[in-house]
Amino acid sequence: MNDILKIGGREFTNRLFTGTGKFRSRSLIPEMLKASGSEMITVALRRVDFDAGNENILEFIPKHITLLPNTSGARNCDEAVRIARIAREAGMGDFIKIEIITETKYLMPDNDETLKATKILAAEGFIVLPYVMPDLTYSYKLVDAGAAAVMPLGSAIGSNRGLKMKEIIEMIIENIDLPVVVDAGIGRPSQAAEAMELGADAVLVNTAISIADDPVGMGRAFSMAVQAGRLAYLARMGEESKTANASSPLTGFLR
Amino acid sequence: MSFLHELEKYENFDFEGYFNSVTADDVKKSIGKEKPGANDMLNLLSPAAEEFLEEMAKRSHLLTMQYFGGTISLYIPLYISNYCSNGCVYCGFSAGNKIPRKMLSMEEIETEALSIKKTGIKHLLVLTGEAEEKAGFDYIKPAIELLSKHFPSISVEMFPMSTEQYAELKKCGVDGLTVYQEVNDRTIYAQVHPFGRKSDYNWRLECPERGAKAGFRLINIGALYGLGDVRKEAFFNAMHAKYLDDKYPDTEIAVSFPRINHSEGNFKPQHRLSDRSFVQFLTAFRIFLPRVGLNVSTREKADFRDNLLPLGITRMSAGSITSVGGYAESEEDDVPQFDISDNRSVTETISMIKQKGYQPVLKDWEMIK
Ligand code: SF4
Numbered sequence: 001m002n003d004i005l006k007i008g009g010r011e012f013t014n015r016l017f018t019g020t021g022k023f024r025s026r027s028l029i030p031e032m033l034k035a036s037g038s039e040m041i042t043v044a045l046r047r048v049d050f051d052a053g054n055e056n057i058l059e060f061i062p063k064h065i066t067l068l069p070n071t072s073g074a075r076n077c078d079e080a081v082r083i084a085r086i087a088r089e090a091g092m093g094d095f096i097k098i099e100i101i102t103e104t105k106y107l108m109p110d111n112d113e114t115l116k117a118t119k120i121l122a123a124e125g126f127i128v129l130p131y132v133m134p135d136l137t138y139s140y141k142l143v144d145a146g147a148a149a150v151m152p153l154g155s156a157i158g159s160n161r162g163l164k165m166k167e168i169i170e171m172i173i174e175n176i177d178l179p180v181v182v183d184a185g186i187g188r189p190s191q192a193a194e195a196m197e198l199g200a201d202a203v204l205v206n207t208a209i210s211i212a213d214d215p216v217g218m219g220r221a222f223s224m225a226v227q228a229g230r231l232a233y234l235a236r237m238g239e240e241s242k243t244a245n246a247s248s249p250l251t252g253f254l255r
Numbered sequence: 256m257s258f259l260h261e262l263e264k265y266e267n268f269d270f271e272g273y274f275n276s277v278t279a280d281d282v283k284k285s286i287g288k289e290k291p292g293a294n295d296m297l298n299l300l301s302p303a304a305e306e307f308l309e310e311m312a313k314r315s316h317l318l319t320m321q322y323f324g325g326t327i328s329l330y331i332p333l334y335i336s337n338y339c340s341n342g343c344v345y346c347g348f349s350a351g352n353k354i355p356r357k358m359l360s361m362e363e364i365e366t367e368a369l370s371i372k373k374t375g376i377k378h379l380l381v382l383t384g385e386a387e388e389k390a391g392f393d394y395i396k397p398a399i400e401l402l403s404k405h406f407p408s409i410s411v412e413m414f415p416m417s418t419e420q421y422a423e424l425k426k427c428g429v430d431g432l433t434v435y436q437e438v439n440d441r442t443i444y445a446q447v448h449p450f451g452r453k454s455d456y457n458w459r460l461e462c463p464e465r466g467a468k469a470g471f472r473l474i475n476i477g478a479l480y481g482l483g484d485v486r487k488e489a490f491f492n493a494m495h496a497k498y499l500d501d502k503y504p505d506t507e508i509a510v511s512f513p514r515i516n517h518s519e520g521n522f523k524p525q526h527r528l529s530d531r532s533f534v535q536f537l538t539a540f541r542i543f544l545p546r547v548g549l550n551v552s553t554r555e556k557a558d559f560r561d562n563l564l565p566l567g568i569t570r571m572s573a574g575s576i577t578s579v580g581g582y583a584e585s586e587e588d589d590v591p592q593f594d595i596s597d598n599r600s601v602t603e604t605i606s607m608i609k610q611k612g613y614q615p616v617l618k619d620w621e622m623i624k
Pocket of ligand 1: 339340341342343346347348349350383384385453
């Protein structure tokens, strides 16, 4: 099946994006990537230590994987822009996930600052994936600002609560002409499948994989769930309905 | 409004009466609460909770994994001066102690920085005694400017400064502030801080908030256990952390649990934080404040530190030397501020953390100024 996701000129056949945070051991990262088949992984620039030789986190990521550096730790547009530039200068590529958080309790993204940073970085040629609070009007603005995808949160980062923002994410999927990647809050493979069934183009899962007892097995489970959800979406599931549906059309007699 | 007003609310609170009235049922409920409040924290600190250490530890472990994952941030302390004009009765550096005083020159600081860099740790905690007239702001500022060339993340533990001074240090590369109230009980505070600027209780109590206002990313507070009633002190400290966490949502708050051990001057602590209570308090903090960093230093013994790893700890010092300088060259007569119980090198600490199934984090910030 030729079902390819294109972002920033790259093609992805696997629609599970992963992250490097919270692993008990960095050596689990390449194994997880292999087992899940994930082709894009996000890395916090703040944790990359170019002086660390073998211990540099980038050493654990195979070269064919697309790096998605993120601006974790940035508290405003200016800091995010600087982090993005440092990442690019350090050879981490043009992809950037903008993550601007000014609220450490629920880790909610600051949409205003993110929009500003998206504009600046897209103009500088970055492939910008902004992590945002789901909002349709705002998503249109991100399109205008030059974002390469929209990454709405499913629920609070690391909360494992699933698609609490489902209805708004659905609106974004229906109306926005960019890949929609559901990021944050997905705690179970079934929730990832649900996001894909809705029509999300990909999901990004970090915590739920990295803190599992077996992150490698969990990576594989998520990958399968994402595939299943995607297949279901493509196969066009029957609409959910509150009334029972007869399997043959009721008005078939009308010619 | 500052934390002073919060503290005042508890002025006439009968802590002893409350702690003794807590039942096993209260504790169980508080352990499982999704959004624990101040009463739950009191329950978790109470004697009744001592029977539930395993349950508390399990909950603390789960919360820590959820919010921090299997990672432990490492930092390394560098003392650049031990001049002090305060008279803290429990401290080896206090003004009354006849010890050799030393203040590193800029060249010496650079040499120390280069030695520390070899360990691979990129978070530095820079400390001085509190001698504003001798090793004051004008000494500290260039020292920080120099160190920030080598370390992307620098915290300071020095005399309490004004918001303006902190803002200036931030521009030079400081992103964190560590300041311990030592003891929240005013009467005891006055007794153990008989003279010097530090005898100003309020100026110190409001110091973490001044740091948050100046825009530091990390504020680390703590009580020095041994000076006052340990349960009360833990509670006040927890309320202080909560106050800062609520009021400054873009600042990371961390808490340390220093316990008094032997120091110069042979101070005999009136209270004691046992290992069991240490674990109880640590896990109580995690349950009460799931996102707050919990920090354990090399004051604690190696095997105790190792066992604390899965209980909620998120930050650790490693390879620490608590006399002035000492990483590049050390001298026989160097006097430490307090004795180190965990003498392992950074490399040894790192391999211990890995062995325990955790990922040590040596760098967690990029200098972006
Ligand atoms: S605790 Fe700090 S302020 Fe007090 S005597 Fe020691 S170095 Fe000085």
